[in-house]
Amino acid sequence: MLNQTPLQFYDRRALRINPCKTCQPVGALYAALGVHRCMPHSHGSQGCVSYHRTFLTRHFKEPAIAASSSFTEGASVFGGGANLKTSVKNIFDIYDPDIIAVHTTCLSETIGDDLNSYILDMTLSEGKLVVHCNTPSYVGSHITGFANMVAGFIRYLSLKSEEKSQKIGIFPGWINPGDIHELKRLVAVMGLESIILPDQSDVLDSPMTGTYSMYPEGGTTIDGIRALGSVKKVLALGPSCSFEPALAIKSKCAVETDLIEAPIGVVNTDNFICALSNLSGQGVPSELEAERGRLIDLMLDASQYFFNKKVAIYGDPDTVVGLCSLALELGLRPKYILTGTPGEAFVERINKNLDIYGAKEGVKVKASGDLFELHQWIKNERVDVLIGTSYGKQIAKAEDIPLVRLGFPILDRYGHSYQPIIGYRGAMRVAELIASALMDRIDRDCADEDLDVVM
Numbered sequence: 001m002l003n004q005t006p007l008q009f010y011d012r013r014a015l016r017i018n019p020c021k022t023c024q025p026v027g028a029l030y031a032a033l034g035v036h037r038c039m040p041h042s043h044g045s046q047g048c049v050s051y052h053r054t055f056l057t058r059h060f061k062e063p064a065i066a067a068s069s070s071f072t073e074g075a076s077v078f079g080g081g082a083n084l085k086t087s088v089k090n091i092f093d094i095y096d097p098d099i100i101a102v103h104t105t106c107l108s109e110t111i112g113d114d115l116n117s118y119i120l121d122m123t124l125s126e127g128k129l130v131v132h133c134n135t136p137s138y139v140g141s142h143i144t145g146f147a148n149m150v151a152g153f154i155r156y157l158s159l160k161s162e163e164k165s166q167k168i169g170i171f172p173g174w175i176n177p178g179d180i181h182e183l184k185r186l187v188a189v190m191g192l193e194s195i196i197l198p199d200q201s202d203v204l205d206s207p208m209t210g211t212y213s214m215y216p217e218g219g220t221t222i223d224g225i226r227a228l229g230s231v232k233k234v235l236a237l238g239p240s241c242s243f244e245p246a247l248a249i250k251s252k253c254a255v256e257t258d259l260i261e262a263p264i265g266v267v268n269t270d271n272f273i274c275a276l277s278n279l280s281g282q283g284v285p286s287e288l289e290a291e292r293g294r295l296i297d298l299m300l301d302a303s304q305y306f307f308n309k310k311v312a313i314y315g316d317p318d319t320v321v322g323l324c325s326l327a328l329e330l331g332l333r334p335k336y337i338l339t340g341t342p343g344e345a346f347v348e349r350i351n352k353n354l355d356i357y358g359a360k361e362g363v364k365v366k367a368s369g370d371l372f373e374l375h376q377w378i379k380n381e382r383v384d385v386l387i388g389t390s391y392g393k394q395i396a397k398a399e400d401i402p403l404v405r406l407g408f409p410i411l412d413r414y415g416h417s418y419q420p421i422i423g424y425r426g427a428m429r430v431a432e433l434i435a436s437a438l439m440d441r442i443d444r445d446c447a448d449e450d451l452d453v454v455m
């Protein structure tokens, strides 16, 4: 089907084809699932939340719970205040969460529902909480919604304190549960205690026990979010996901924050480890030095397969910036770099990295793009490998280019969300996936007499 994609470009501003993003509430829902005993709640029609839940469930292969204000015509005309009030009562009565995190939808934003005043008007039982954030889906993307929900938790719950604890705060940005486990391990190896917001580990990768639990073990606790106001510093990872939360904790609780790139790739992980080392006042343990050394060894061993191979990378901005950095470190040649999330800062971040390697010439970098356009670029000048989400598989099939599935969403494979891409271990995994994709292609295309078992 996508073989019909034309070579010729047209100026398209009001139409996205095969988008490289989804809507804000998906991000808000994912962020809310990273809070312990939280029920995400979509203030809009049932159709929206069905889509959001399905989308997350298909990526994580786990149930993504959420409730809805179930708008019908009446609420759409007269406002959804009564619906929200009834939903909140029903959710606490039936599902007994500790907190409900409400996000808006296009419909409730368009009619102008004032969530803040609705929530202030509610009488809640002792120990029960309702927070909210605004997620109009006609601006931004799921990344914007994710950032807004994390900032919403902070604005409602974090408490300013003159006394600082020894803990650090970490805003991990949009990463998989497998990444969060790795993040926790790195922090522990560096001798630090942290509060991570949000934390979907042991929620969206909770083990099969034979008994369904609506609220699994994991998630940032409400006390943890309150205590974020007294940590000695917050490391906010990935500007696209973590700028808003960093701003919120700074302005509400005067907590010092460092905004750095997500630890994807060697240099970005080095920077993260150095930031942890500065906070702990201790050097880097030999365990991590050895991990880094093994990664460098792998990169050198396979360098002849990576060198100068043209790559297209697409997906969410913080992930793509990290993967682009790792691609350059591996000796790959980024050719097309694209995100569907708006924001020209993405282009600047990528260009800064390309400049370091003198690799900017002939590279197309775009924010707010779509995969139709990426396909057109590739039809005009092909690449050796695609790195990104499942939505690139039509391009991969039409153009017969290997696809390395990384980022969100991956709907057509299993096990990916358990495995990290962050840290030195994560970089080893990414390097292995890319090397295997390139070498599989050599095996497939070579003559029988050239099929080599050593390579």
Ligand code: SF4
Residues within 6 Å of the ligand: 023, 024, 025, 044, 047, 048, 051, 104, 105, 106, 107, 137
């Ligand atoms: S109407 Fe808006 S919020 Fe609902 S699914 Fe569509 S884009 Fe998302």
